Amino acid sequence: MMSEEFRQQRCAIYPDRVAVARCPECGLYFSRECITEHEGRLICATCLEKLAKEERPEGRGFHLPLVPWLEIAAAGIMVWVLYYALARLLIMIPSEFHEGSIWTN
Numbered sequence: 001m002m003s004e005e006f007r008q009q010r011c012a013i014y015p016d017r018v019a020v021a022r023c024p025e026c027g028l029y030f031s032r033e034c035i036t037e038h039e040g041r042l043i044c045a046t047c048l049e050k051l052a053k054e055e056r057p058e059g060r061g062f063h064l065p066l067v068p069w070l071e072i073a074a075a076g077i078m079v080w081v082l083y084y085a086l087a088r089l090l091i092m093i094p095s096e097f098h099e100g101s102i103w104t105n
Ligand SMILES: [Zn+2]
Pocket: 023, 024, 025, 026, 027, 028, 043, 044, 045, 046, 047, 048
């Protein structure tokens, strides 16, 4: 029943081609060549480009912490790890010097 509706419809980009799907974003009919699957939906190239542009700032926000305190906490953990590593290194160095002093004496 759906195919009959599409048979009458022509592609919005290439009118000589029969439309196979309707874009849920712009509501226009498109041929198989002009429509692509995006997140389980069939979307036209124009709308896909538009969606990709809209998704880009969200993607950027996903990588960087949105909450400032989370960034501070992450930095705090990093400082703590570095401090811990440095403290361990400082503990190790005097012991080496001590061992060395035994050998020289
Ligand atoms: Zn569209």
